[in-house]
Amino acid sequence: MNTEHLYLQHHSWLFGWLRGKLGCHAQAADIAHDTFLKLLLKPHPTQLQEPRAFLLTIARGLVIDHWRREDLHRAWQEAMHALPQDAVPSLEQQHIVLSTLEAIAQSLEKLKPRVRHAFLLAQLEEKPYAEIAKALSVSVRTVERYVAEALFQCYQLRFSDDIAAT
Known part of the structure; x- marks a missing residue:
């Protein structure tokens, strides 16, 4: 066909x-x-x-x-x-920020839900790892791994153009 x-x-x-x-x-x-x-x-x-x-x-x-x-x-x-x-940014700045936010959201969607949840609690709500561990019923070490995995995903997004150029 x-x-x-x-x-x-x-x-x-x-x-x-x-x-x-x-x-x-x-x-x-x-x-x-x-x-x-x-x-x-x-x-x-x-x-x-x-x-x-x-x-x-x-x-x-x-x-x-x-x-x-x-x-x-x-x-x-x-x-x-x-x-x-x-205080409203220019349309060009808004477009850049929105494009960046879309890329971040798309990147974070690739993570497992618990990893994403732990990362967002740590980064956006500034929760301590012990509190996140308790909320997710996991160890602090597991939260550390979750956050590290999410940060690595963000790192890959941040340097994807640089890496592709090399």
Whole structure:
């Protein structure tokens, strides 16, 4: 089955599923497009046993990413509205910060939930490791490992361009 046939056979079904999930024609069209684009970038995209299941897996991930970005943008807008007018960063600075926050959120999503939770408690709420350990019912050493794993993920994100350039 060639790629064009896959698209013709499954696009309207996928678009309908996405429109039902998102409630927006334009967003459903964008994500359906991105789903097929990701499919095309896979090795041997035409040798799928269950193309709908594969497309649905890709689309679900893209929908989750979309919702995460919307939540982040909503929180950002609320934070900007709370600032005094003279303290609001320029549109360029806002774009840079939002892009960075999106990359961090995407990176942290790759972590196991307990690792992410421990890291956020340590970094955002400045909880001591002993308190985090008690809250998660693990040892302090385990919290140290969790935070180190999350920090390493952040390190990789921070230096990914530098590493790729070398």
